Amino acid sequence: MKSGPWKEEATSPSEARAAALFEAAARIDVPPPPAFEKLASVPRVKTPRVVVKTLVVMLSAGVLWGLWWSSSPDVVPAVPFVRPVAAVVVEPPRVIEVVETPPSKPQPPAPVPRRVSRASREVQVVIAEAAPKPSTLGEEAALISAALQALRQANEPTRALAVLGDYHARFPDGVLRDEALLAQAQTERALRHPAAALALLDIVGPSANENVAGELDVTRGELLAELNRCQEAEAAFTRALATSLRGALAERASWGRASCASQRSSPDAQRLLREFLGEFPDGVHAGEAADVLSTVQLRAPTP
């Protein structure tokens, strides 16, 4: 297949028009090219290649440096990105609300960024001063959670103790120190070491926060009862019940107090057992409490 002049092969009016246009355009007068000598006289700069190479090297170095800068983990982002971060960081009350205990010991100053650009230096200094120490709450909670999981679900108190030992090594002044000690006491108790458990609770004692204070007293009372120190146990249960205990913890405290009172043949035993049964008629220890109550009633002198 070959092609002839467009004008003869045009298949539509628009093509015919285009062909005519080309035919007219082809007749444009084309002047002769300039003389070669004229081209030779055009000044040329010999250096652009060197300049271009230098620029390319400088640009490449700049790009690489920028990439390295932005990928560095300890560098605070540049100003446009820092501003919102600063706004978020300057909300320490939110973290404190979660923990509900201010740091008991002075925190070491936050690490200053290693490389700080001149433009963002001012903002970053503000952040370094305003921001609290990077929170370890998540890591602490994860360790304690892992320990409790090993103790309660996997029934591996030894592994739980190892995890808690790791916690104390990493966070000697951790925010969740009391919770860790309590978990450790529960683990020791599971290992049938009530004395060790009680010693751990005594460490927590005075500084216990409200979250754990009730559970601490209940556990302490149970441990004292196991060690046949019923009078102290009863005091611990009474102290626990004075707080706003609820649910299983309240049941444990109420039952512990009534049980200890009956063991000591306290005159209040009958009343405490009735109170327990009235409050937790379907509780875990309800049947046992009914038996103890009937025994106490038999022992009691007839009025």
Next chain:
Amino acid sequence: MFLSLSARKSRVGRPSLADLYSSHASSVMRWATRLLGDSQDAADVTQEVFIIAERRLDAFDGIGASDATWLFRITENVVRNRRRSWRRRASVIDEAPEQRDSATSAPAPDEALHARRSARLVAQVLEQLSQTDRALLVLFELEGLPGERVAEMLQLSPSVIWVRLHRARARFAEKLKVFAPEEVP
């Protein structure tokens, strides 16, 4: 710094700039005129093409592309860059090159004027086409080169050149309808 081009020796199998210029300067001048739609800037484009060719002469090995093919591509690029700079300048000072040309050109005889107007319109519509379509139409329809030579220059198979040409023609006609619906050549 002035380079003495005449002193430049041609290497084995590689033409010197002087050889290239004497062989192809007229062709480059014509291509530039066709692609620009005007001969006024064609001389400048021709000089620029050969200055670029001189700079790249060492890199051009002549394998896989003839001198004419190579120079045609450079011409296309130079014309495209020049049009781009025109557009930028026109957007800044609101002076299109066409307006400038018509304002400064001396009155021409009717036929020459008609040819110039047609050439300008063809160049403007060619700008809307692909590089291959543009090259096909310039070389075949305006330059009047035989199909085999066009195929060789564009490094296309001779068997497909005619199909490509017909398609390029159709596309040009369509673009012309859109670009200049009322103008009668």
